[in-house]
Amino acid sequence: xxxxxxxxxxxxxxxxxxxxxxxxxxxxxxxxxxxxxxxxxxxxxxxxxxxxxxxxxxxxxxxxxxxxxxxxxxxxxxxxxxxxxxxxxxxxxxxxxxxxxxxxxxxxxxxxxxxxxxxxxxxxxxxxxxxxxxxxxxxxxxxxxxxxxxxxxxxxxxxxxxxxxxxxxxxxxxxxxxxxxxxxxxxxxxxxxxxxxxxxxxxxxxxxxxxxxxxxxxxxxxxxxxxxxxxxxxxxxxxxxxxxxxxxxxxxxxxxxxxxxxxxxxxxxxxx
Amino acid sequence: xxxxxxxxxxxxxxxxxxxxxxxxxxxxxxxxxxxxxxxxxxxxxxxxxxxxxxxxxxxxxxxxxxxxxxxxxxxxxxxxxxxxxxxxxxxxxxxxxxxxxxxxxxxxxxxxxxxxxxxxxxxxxxxxxxxxxxxxxxxxxxxxxxxxxxxxxxxxxxxxxxxxxxxxxxxxxxxxxxxxxxxxxxxxxxxxxxxxxxxxxxxxxxxxxxxxxxxxxxxxxxxxxxxxxxxxxxxxxxxxx
Numbered sequence: 001x002x003x004x005x006x007x008x009x010x011x012x013x014x015x016x017x018x019x020x021x022x023x024x025x026x027x028x029x030x031x032x033x034x035x036x037x038x039x040x041x042x043x044x045x046x047x048x049x050x051x052x053x054x055x056x057x058x059x060x061x062x063x064x065x066x067x068x069x070x071x072x073x074x075x076x077x078x079x080x081x082x083x084x085x086x087x088x089x090x091x092x093x094x095x096x097x098x099x100x101x102x103x104x105x106x107x108x109x110x111x112x113x114x115x116x117x118x119x120x121x122x123x124x125x126x127x128x129x130x131x132x133x134x135x136x137x138x139x140x141x142x143x144x145x146x147x148x149x150x151x152x153x154x155x156x157x158x159x160x161x162x163x164x165x166x167x168x169x170x171x172x173x174x175x176x177x178x179x180x181x182x183x184x185x186x187x188x189x190x191x192x193x194x195x196x197x198x199x200x201x202x203x204x205x206x207x208x209x210x211x212x213x214x215x216x217x218x219x220x221x222x223x224x225x226x227x228x229x230x231x232x233x234x235x236x237x238x239x240x241x242x243x244x245x246x247x248x249x250x251x252x253x254x255x256x257x258x259x260x261x262x263x264x265x266x267x268x269x270x271x272x
Numbered sequence: 273x274x275x276x277x278x279x280x281x282x283x284x285x286x287x288x289x290x291x292x293x294x295x296x297x298x299x300x301x302x303x304x305x306x307x308x309x310x311x312x313x314x315x316x317x318x319x320x321x322x323x324x325x326x327x328x329x330x331x332x333x334x335x336x337x338x339x340x341x342x343x344x345x346x347x348x349x350x351x352x353x354x355x356x357x358x359x360x361x362x363x364x365x366x367x368x369x370x371x372x373x374x375x376x377x378x379x380x381x382x383x384x385x386x387x388x389x390x391x392x393x394x395x396x397x398x399x400x401x402x403x404x405x406x407x408x409x410x411x412x413x414x415x416x417x418x419x420x421x422x423x424x425x426x427x428x429x430x431x432x433x434x435x436x437x438x439x440x441x442x443x444x445x446x447x448x449x450x451x452x453x454x455x456x457x458x459x460x461x462x463x464x465x466x467x468x469x470x471x472x473x474x475x476x477x478x479x480x481x482x483x484x485x486x487x488x489x490x491x492x493x494x495x496x497x498x499x500x501x502x503x504x505x506x507x508x509x510x511x512x513x
Contacts, residue, residue, distance in 0.1 A: 151372075
């Protein structure tokens with residue numbers, strides 16, 4: 001098991017997995033309890049437009065995806081803040097438009113781009129030191145933000161109307177949550193790709209929620225679960241020579257089903 | 273004051289004022305606009321026309337001085353949050369953004385939880401409580417804001433009779449310090465505790481006396497209503513001839 005660590009790319013991948021797991025555990029908890037799972041999926045997929053734009057213009061596709069993700073998060077936020085009932089439709093539309101724009105830009109880009117798959121499904125093994133530092137810096141920023149506004153984020157996530165009544169700036173914090181989610185999506189995209197990122201953000205909090213009555217502990221526990229999934233997925237991919245991103249998600253998926261069955265079993269006290 | 277959802281008028285020609293220290297009961301049929309009226313007074317909704325003043329100001333400017341118990345407390349039951357966390361939420365406000373809770377906050381909440389008989393549940397997950405227990409947790413949260421006006425939307429929905437009377441006794445006690453505005457269907461409560469009554473059914477009729485009449489109920493419900501009195505000791509409604 002340790003032999004794999006003689007390779008620098010494996011050590012980098014391991015460090016990155018740990019950092020990204022912490023990130024996904026924290027932001028994923030906010031996403032799950034605020035029912036933003038679909039929106040996060042929308043942000044991730046529509047970011048493909050940014051990948052295409054990046055390839056076409058020659059700027060970094062990650063930067064392009066980041067800009068697209070943040071802009072889409074803001075647009076989705078604006079569209080949903082007043083009318084939560086139709087939020088899903090708006091998200092679905094932006095989701096598709098973003099991807100379509102990406103495809104068109106890739107078509108327009110001269111030459112065949114071999115790296116396209118890595119944006120869609122991740123490429124943790126090729127992560128650089130610099131990218132690890134950026135991820136770590138952003139994770140620290142996220143932890144600082146959550147620590148500072150923990151009470152308010154808890155109140156808004158639990159009962160938005162009451163939070164509004166007592167004067168918490170609900171809307172600014174909602175948008176900040178979306179922007180942090182968008183950037184986290186792009187960072188996690190490096191590991192599992194923009195199509196798979198939603199699983200890494202939603203599965204660990206879903207499981208963690210069963211074992212705690214505290215929001216903070218849910219974040220911590222989610223990070224631990226995410227770490228377990230990504231590190232075991234990484235080893236599996238190394239030994240069987242298969243994609244790391246997909247392996248991580250499959251391991252997480254197995255965890256999800258076990259947790260789902262346990263949950264269903266515990267709740268089976270009614271007829272329907 | 274007028275208010276409508278989309279094109280459906282919900283409240284029309286509303287004009288009334290509640291005195292400081294009042295115990296005002298809002299009654300009316302389902303869909304008559306009671307909860308909407310409360311949300312307008314709390315600054316959650318904005319009126320189409322007209323002016324609402326709470327404590328002499330726009331409701332949004334005095335939000336720190338208002339306590340609120342929502343109608344439904346059975347939401348997000350799987351959310352990982354303890355009784356203590358929910359009650360402490362009442363101690364939040366704009367000025368304390370980004371600061372920690374103090375010992376004083378915890379002391380205050382402890383006092384309230386003990387008063388409402390739920391201190392022993394403080395570490396429990398709110399989603400695991402019964403409806404009545406959860407209702408008291410949310411009342412605790414409303415009180416934790418130390419409001420000048422306390423708004424309660426059907427506070428005894430799902431609360432057992434023993435705690436229901438206890439709850440209104442607590443409200444009566446609190447009424448010495450703060451104004452209370454409560455929506456309820458419980459006619460017994462109205463006659464025992466109300467100092468004023470607002471009948472809401474699209475329009476509002478305000479009665480400065482806390483005595484309920486058959487006519488008021490008929491206006492509010494738009495149909496004849498039977499008043500049921502529970503025996504002599506509790507008989508509080510005037511006899512009908």
